Amino acid sequence: MAGGTVHVVGAGLAGLSAAVGLVGTGGEVIVHELARHAGGRCRSYFEPALGLTIDNGNHLLLSANRAALAFLKAVGSEGKLVGPEHAEFAFADLSSGERWMLRPNDGPVPWWIFSKSRRVPGTRGADYLSMAKLLRVNEDRPIGEIIDCEGVLYERLSRPVLLAALNAEPREASSRLAGAVLRETLVKGGRATRPLVAQDGLGRVFIDPALAFLERSGAKLRFSHQLRRLEFRDERVSVLDFGEDVAKLAPDDTVILAVPAAVAALLAPGLPTPNAFRAIVNAHFKIDPPKSQPKIMGIINGTVEWLFAFPGRLSTTISAADRWIEAPREDLAKKIWADVAAITGISGEMPPWIIVKERRATFAALPDENAKRPQAETQWRNLLLAGDWTATGLPATIEGAIRSGNRAAHLARANGDARG
Ligand SMILES: Cc1cc2nc3c(=O)[nH]c(=O)nc-3n(C[C@H](O)[C@H](O)[C@H](O)COP(=O)(O)OP(=O)(O)OC[C@H]3O[C@@H](n4cnc5c(N)ncnc54)[C@H](O)[C@@H]3O)c2cc1C
Numbered sequence: 458m459a460g461g462t463v464h465v466v467g468a469g470l471a472g473l474s475a476a477v478g479l480v481g482t483g484g485e486v487i488v489h490e491l492a493r494h495a496g497g498r499c500r501s502y503f504e505p506a507l508g509l510t511i512d513n514g515n516h517l518l519l520s521a522n523r524a525a526l527a528f529l530k531a532v533g534s535e536g537k538l539v540g541p542e543h544a545e546f547a548f549a550d551l552s553s554g555e556r557w558m559l560r561p562n563d564g565p566v567p568w569w570i571f572s573k574s575r576r577v578p579g580t581r582g583a584d585y586l587s588m589a590k591l592l593r594v595n596e597d598r599p600i601g602e603i604i605d606c607e608g609v610l611y612e613r614l615s616r617p618v619l620l621a622a623l624n625a626e627p628r629e630a631s632s633r634l635a636g637a638v639l640r641e642t643l644v645k646g647g648r649a650t651r652p653l654v655a656q657d658g659l660g661r662v663f664i665d666p667a668l669a670f671l672e673r674s675g676a677k678l679r680f681s682h683q684l685r686r687l688e689f690r691d692e693r694v695s696v697l698d699f700g701e702d703v704a705k706l707a708p709d710d711t712v713i714l715a716v717p718a719a720v721a722a723l724l725a726p727g728l729p730t731p732n733a734f735r736a737i738v739n740a741h742f743k744i745d746p747p748k749s750q751p752k753i754m755g756i757i758n759g760t761v762e763w764l765f766a767f768p769g770r771l772s773t774t775i776s777a778a779d780r781w782i783e784a785p786r787e788d789l790a791k792k793i794w795a796d797v798a799a800i801t802g803i804s805g806e807m808p809p810w811i812i813v814k815e816r817r818a819t820f821a822a823l824p825d826e827n828a829k830r831p832q833a834e835t836q837w838r839n840l841l842l843a844g845d846w847t848a849t850g851l852p853a854t855i856e857g858a859i860r861s862g863n864r865a866a867h868l869a870r871a872n873g874d875a876r877g
Pocket residue numbers: 466467468469470471472489490491492495496497498499513514515516517518682683684685715716717720737738739815817818819843844845846853854855856858
């Protein structure tokens with residue numbers, strides 16, 4: 458980046474990773490964020506109802522998430538995601554009472570599918586081969602048109618895993634995105650599939666270290682600074698209008714728009730963006746998890762889909778949760794607590810709780826919506842895009858958001874170098 462200023466708009470993980478990739482490469486980096494805090498959809502905050510700092514949502518990463526791990530290393534937060542040494546996922550079926558541990562072997566040859574003690578109970582090794590069809594998708598069609606969305610393997614593995622990864626009902630979701638997820642994870646073997654969680658909270662692991670790194674590196678961080686309008690002239694952005702102040706752009710300045718899809722669509726007229734979204738509902742209960750409770754557990758045939766055990770707290774996740782958005786919170790909390798109590802064996806009254814409904818948690822990972830995702834480059838020469846909803850080839854995830862920020866930073870540097 459030879460000299461110009463890069464304005465990064467949005468301090469979610471996409472914006473933060475773009476800024477991290479740009480500091481120290483020449484020009485000034487300024488991050489503008491609407492909220493008083495960074496992190497966007499991946500943040501921690503103090504929740505008075507519980508007297509605890511919680512995350513807006515339980516976030517699961519996998520050891521295959523190389524960009525996320527590299528980001529943590531760059532900001533000095535390496536090793537703060539915790540998980541088992543080998544891939545293992547505890548599951549419980551609330552209908553049958555069965556429990557099992559899914560244990561893919563480390564290497565890429567998936568012999569675990571032929572091991573009764575490692576695979577899903579009630580399945581045969583050959584059942585798993587059908588999933589390979591998702592790796593050979595040409596035209597992006599709904600998963601339901603590629604594989605059979607029924608049977609024991611589907612209900613106990615394919616559906617929960619794809620639902621969590623895509624945040625859309627797998628039957629209707631993008632087979633191309635499903636294939637990308639499988640290719641980066643299970644296909645590479647257990648070593649790429651170890652579950653990783655920010656036990657100390659997303660803020661402490663991702664966001665605070667990134668902000669500290671950016672400050673140390675000389676980036677300017679401006680909170681409560683909402684970009685309201687872009688002015689365009691001669692195929693370029695010429696002005697950033699923040700309402701109370703404006704930034705007039707010099708010829709070698711660049712803008713990285715790292716805001717949610719709906720905001721980007723308003724700011725940059727004519728920009729194609731996904732415009733259907735899916736919700737995620739999390740419930741947090743203030744209670745010490747039983748010592749034997751695994752850190753993460755997949756739940757089959759329950760209202761909840763995943764149960765996370767944190768120090769002093771049990772938290773649940775429901776993906777593609779639009780059907781619960783209008784549900785009264787107390788009713789929902791009781792329903793979810795019934796699942797948690799059945800799984801953990803905790804009796805007595807429901808502990809203090811909070812329900813967090815993220816209505817637009819991610820874009821809907823459907824073939825049509827996936828097709829609307831734009832590249833980082835735009836028709837305006839100094840305007841780049843970043844965000845989990847851009848064309849990363851991955852579903853809306855931390856990994857996708859960080860890769861999008863890396864890509865935008867790379868292009869901003871390349872543009873600057875070309876001019877310099
Ligand atoms: C409940 C929940 C659970 C999730 N679970 C997982 C998971 O288990 N694993 C996983 O990998 N991913 C998960 N995700 C997805 C992950 O959180 C997102 O993909 C990622 O955080 C998106 O980052 P982003 O920077 O693209 O967008 P955002 O985080 O939305 O960042 C955009 C930023 O732009 C700011 N902004 C908006 N408008 C303006 C403006 N006009 N001017 C300035 N700033 C503006 C916003 O305030 C925000 O800070 C989950 C998401 C949610 C909501």
